[in-house]
Amino acid sequence: MEAQQDIRPDARPGHAIIDVMARSTYEPSDDAAALFARIKAAHDTLRELRGPLHEMAAREMRDAGATVGDLARLTGxxxxxxxxxxxxxxxxxxxxxxxxxxSDQSD
Incomplete structure (x- = not known):
């Protein structure tokens, strides 16, 4: 059986490109689906808080005297x-x- 060649302009010469990605039939169990959903929600929350954390950390270090160690202990x-x-x-x-x-301290 011959590999089907893609004729798209971005196809690299000599390489077959699969137009349809293989899909799995995997369906997680209820407990696995629940855990995976919690993990995804946690990642989404961390992504949302990235900007506010940067701003708050800078403010607390600049204005309140927080150290990098203080912030590390408080946030993990x-x-x-x-x-x-x-x-x-x-x-x-x-x-x-x-x-x-x-620095050069040879004086």
Whole structure:
């Protein structure tokens, strides 16, 4: 049986493109469907809160003195998330970094 070649302009020469993707007949059990729906809802909620979290974190670090560690403890996110927000917002570091290249201090 020969592979059907697609003639669309975006088709790569020498490669067969399947026009119809194979579909599964999988139907989740009721408990699996409920769990998957909860997970999807949680992801959707986190996506909605991404912008407000960025704004609130920047405000709290800038105006209320919150540290990246404080925000990490309160939200469960890694402190690096808040370091990136602080850098993006131009918020000054409260202490020098403890890792990485040291500035020229040979004087």
């Amino acid at each position: 996110y890694d402190a690096e998330k808040y370091r990136l927000i602080a850098r993006a917002e131009g918020i000054e570091r409260r202490r020098p970094p403890t890792r990485g290249r040291l």
